[in-house]
Amino acid sequence: MHEWALAEAVVLTAEKVAKEQGLGAIQGITIKLGQLQQIEKNILKFAIREIIQHQRSLFKKAKIRFQNEKAVFKCRNCGRKWNFANAGKLNFKESEAIHFVPEVAHVFMSCPQCKSPDFEIIKGRGIWVDSIVGEKEGPDGSENKCH
Amino acid sequence: MDPRINVINKRLAGVKKIIAVSGGKGGIGKSTFSAVLALTLSKAGYKVGLMDLDFWGPSGHVLLGAQGISPVEDKGIVPPQINGVKFMSIIYYTEDKTLALRRAGFDQAAIELLAVTQWGALDYLIMDMPPGVGDVTLDVIRFMEKVKFCIITTHSKVVMETVKKTLNILKQLKIPIFGVVQNMKEKNLSVEMQIKRLHVPFWGKIDFDAELEGAIGDPKKLLETKFSKNVNKLIHKDSRNHI
Ligand SMILES: Nc1ncnc2c1ncn2[C@@H]1O[C@H](COP(=O)(O)OP(=O)(O)OP(=O)(O)O)[C@@H](O)[C@H]1O
Numbered sequence: 250m251h252e253w254a255l256a257e258a259v260v261l262t263a264e265k266v267a268k269e270q271g272l273g274a275i276q277g278i279t280i281k282l283g284q285l286q287q288i289e290k291n292i293l294k295f296a297i298r299e300i301i302q303h304q305r306s307l308f309k310k311a312k313i314r315f316q317n318e319k320a321v322f323k324c325r326n327c328g329r330k331w332n333f334a335n336a337g338k339l340n341f342k343e344s345e346a347i348h349f350v351p352e353v354a355h356v357f358m359s360c361p362q363c364k365s366p367d368f369e370i371i372k373g374r375g376i377w378v379d380s381i382v383g384e385k386e387g388p389d390g391s392e393n394k395c396h
Numbered sequence: 397m398d399p400r401i402n403v404i405n406k407r408l409a410g411v412k413k414i415i416a417v418s419g420g421k422g423g424i425g426k427s428t429f430s431a432v433l434a435l436t437l438s439k440a441g442y443k444v445g446l447m448d449l450d451f452w453g454p455s456g457h458v459l460l461g462a463q464g465i466s467p468v469e470d471k472g473i474v475p476p477q478i479n480g481v482k483f484m485s486i487i488y489y490t491e492d493k494t495l496a497l498r499r500a501g502f503d504q505a506a507i508e509l510l511a512v513t514q515w516g517a518l519d520y521l522i523m524d525m526p527p528g529v530g531d532v533t534l535d536v537i538r539f540m541e542k543v544k545f546c547i548i549t550t551h552s553k554v555v556m557e558t559v560k561k562t563l564n565i566l567k568q569l570k571i572p573i574f575g576v577v578q579n580m581k582e583k584n585l586s587v588e589m590q591i592k593r594l595h596v597p598f599w600g601k602i603d604f605d606a607e608l609e610g611a612i613g614d615p616k617k618l619l620e621t622k623f624s625k626n627v628n629k630l631i632h633k634d635s636r637n638h639i
């Protein structure tokens with residue numbers, strides 16, 4: 250369960266934002282998951298829930314939402330754009346390696362047009378915290394959204 | 397927000413000293429020093445990790461003879477041990493094939509590994525850096541609070557010229573310098589005074605070792621080299637805070 254390490258990163262990020270913005274309670278965490286890394290949403294969600302159990306007051310009302318982001322690649326050599334679906338077949342070991350370090354895609358994938366490994370991962374690489382929403386501490390209890 | 401950045405220092409929380417081994421030029425012994433330092437520290441009884449951050453030319457696995465080993469998953473990635481050294485490298489994931497990475501990809505991959513590698517409690521974590529300091533590594537290094545740079549040099553004027561520039565960059569950026577090591581020392585050619593004049597700690601010297609090549613790939617043999625004996629002196633100096 251290497252997702253656990255990333256779940257911890259998400260929780261620390263939420264805590265950091267809460268501290269910086271003076272949020273007394275976090276209401277929502279929106280996480281963007283890039284297609285390339287193939288993170289198991291349910292494992293990640295489970296791990297986040299386990300970790301925030303120890304921080305009841307801050308996360309009691311927290312809803313965890315996910316957005317999937319399709320991976321898009323662009324060749325630096327010929328300019329061709331392509332997506333994961335037409336990226337060619339990866340075997341189990343290769344997709345597992347990309348799951349741990351998405352950049353090793355440059356070893357196992359290449360431009361469908363010119364075969365160059367020098368491409369850009371434009372979108373959908375891995376994990377990203379899209380927003381943390383919470384209530385400000387203090388009397389007004391206003392909502393605060395942070396990207 | 398990139399969540400991974402916020403967890404890096406937590407991953408390194410159990411590590412007492414982080415030494416990034418870098419230098420002005422390529423091919424001056426950064427990887428050899430990193431690997432032999434890690435092995436020699438471990439033999440001296442310290443808990444040690446070695447991270448090969450040179451994704452463009454990984455060589456830690458060649459030096460250590462790492463074959464058929466891979467990390468295990470446990471709330472992250474736990475690196476396997478070679479002769480007591482916890483060893484992390486991109487080669488576990490590239491199958492030792494060439495990785496065509498640009499700068500941005502390099503940073504991403506380094507951040508990923510730093511965010512998920514579970515080192516546990518370590519006395520020393522040695523990081524073998526890619527050649528050159530200015531452009532690449534600093535963006536990764538700035539996420540690590542404890543890191544200090546060890547700069548490898550030789551007596552060559554060409555190398556020293558670049559090393560001086562590197563030391564200046566580190567000073568300007570207020571990145572702590574652990575010490576400078578003169579590698580491949582021949583005769584009485586010493587750069588110690590030159591380094592001290594720059595107000596930078598001089599860690600020590602390592603002689604040119606003609607027998608080194610034959611020990612590469614075998615940790616036990618590496619530990620018997622003159623190189624390792626020289627490194628041992630450096631370790632004693634550090635343990636007595638004499639750098
Ligand atoms: N003290 C020494 N005596 C003899 N040979 C040495 C010594 N130190 C390093 N070498 C040899 O020099 C060569 C380059 O060493 P190494 O790969 O460690 O350099 P590097 O600085 O990591 O290179 P790169 O910049 O490519 O990463 C190797 O063949 C190594 O065995």
Ligand SMILES: [Mg+2]
Binds near residue numbers: 426427450453455524
């Ligand atoms: Mg090297």
Ligand SMILES: [Zn+2]
Binds near residue numbers: 326361363
């Ligand atoms: Zn192309």
